[in-house]
Amino acid sequence: MKYTEITHPSHPHDLVLGSAEEPYQCDGCKEVGFGPCFKCGQCNFNLHEECAMPEPSAFHPFFSKCDFRFYENAPGSSDRFYDACGKDVRGFVYQCSHEHDLHPCCMKLQRTLIGDGVKLHLSDKVSTRCLKCGSKEISKGFRGWSYESSCGQYRYHVACVKDLVLENWRRGYFDDGHNTMALQIMVRNEDIVQQTGGSSSSRMKVSKYWRMAKVALTLIISAVFGDPTTVVATFIASLLSS
Ligand SMILES: [Zn+2]
Ligand SMILES: [Zn+2]
Ligand SMILES: [Zn+2]
Ligand SMILES: [Zn+2]
Ligand SMILES: [Zn+2]
Known part of the structure; x- marks a missing residue:
């Protein structure tokens, strides 16, 4: 059974399942969300679906x-960080x-994403560099989780995909519609040149590489933020069309 209206111990009002038209900060885990969420009709309070209805153990x-x-306030968390x-x-x-x-949202990430000729696997290993940040690690000595294509060419950190949506939010994408800057942070040019050889005769390879990178990113955004609802799909489409 799918609940569409719940009461939650962390909030005095009822919460209704809806779709956030722009990114929100989840009042449970403090992480960015976008699309599906449980929200309060009376005040600005939002929870990820996974945070609103967690499993006691996982x-x-x-x-x-x-x-x-699962903990709402984990004991001694002040100097800890999320593994994914x-x-x-x-x-x-969720702590062990x-x-x-x-x-909670990282716990629920699908292991495999498939669409339009691209197959991606969730990984906690280092192989190729992330196409967003250009690095194997999120921060020094810390790998973090990423989605990586079976061919090994396309890889994005989960954290970097969240940041991509946040950056566009802060830069005003969600206020004034379109932002042509968005694409530049999706795939860095030097990575394309490096992957395809960079000669003018490799233009076909570049455009195929580019198209597959877009497919990969679309799949990951959908996986990280839940079902691709209309708002999420619109955001992805405009991000990729510029
Ligand atoms: Zn949350
Ligand atoms: Zn409220
Ligand atoms: Zn453990
Ligand atoms: Zn996380
Ligand atoms: Zn990255």
């Missing part, structure tokens, strides 16, 4: 020995006894 294949438990995306733990969290921490 398991993740990347941590085969770990038994995760590297952000500081500031709210709702070995000090691993996961956002």
Whole structure:
């Protein structure tokens, strides 16, 4: 059964399942959300679906020995960070006894994404560089999770895809419609040149590479922010059309 209206112990008013037209900060885990969310009709309070209805305990294949438990306020979290995306733990969290921490939304990320000739796998290993930040690591010594194509050419950190949406939000994309800057941060030119050889005869390869990178990014945005609702799909379309 799918709940569309709930009461939540962290908030005095009822919460209704809806679709956020622009990114929001989840009042549970403090992480960005976009699209599906439980929101209060009386005040500015939003929760990810995963944060509104967490499982009391959970398991993740990347941590085969770990038994995760959900906490609204985890004991002693002040100097801890989330394993998947590297952000500081500031709210709702799944924790295990070995000090691993996961956002509810990261816990739920699909292992495999398939669409339009691209197959992506969720990975916690380092192989190629992320196409957004140009680095293997999110921060020094910390890899973070990423989605990587089976061919090995396309890779985006989960954290970088969240940042991409946040950056566009802050830059005013969601206020004035379109932003042609958006595409430049999606794939760095030097990466394309490096991957395709860079000669003028490789123009066909560049355009194919570019198209596949867009497909990969679309799949990941949809996976990170939940079902591609109309608002999310519109955002992706305009991001990729510029
Ligand atoms: Zn949340
Ligand atoms: Zn409220
Ligand atoms: Zn553990
Ligand atoms: Zn996370
Ligand atoms: Zn990255």
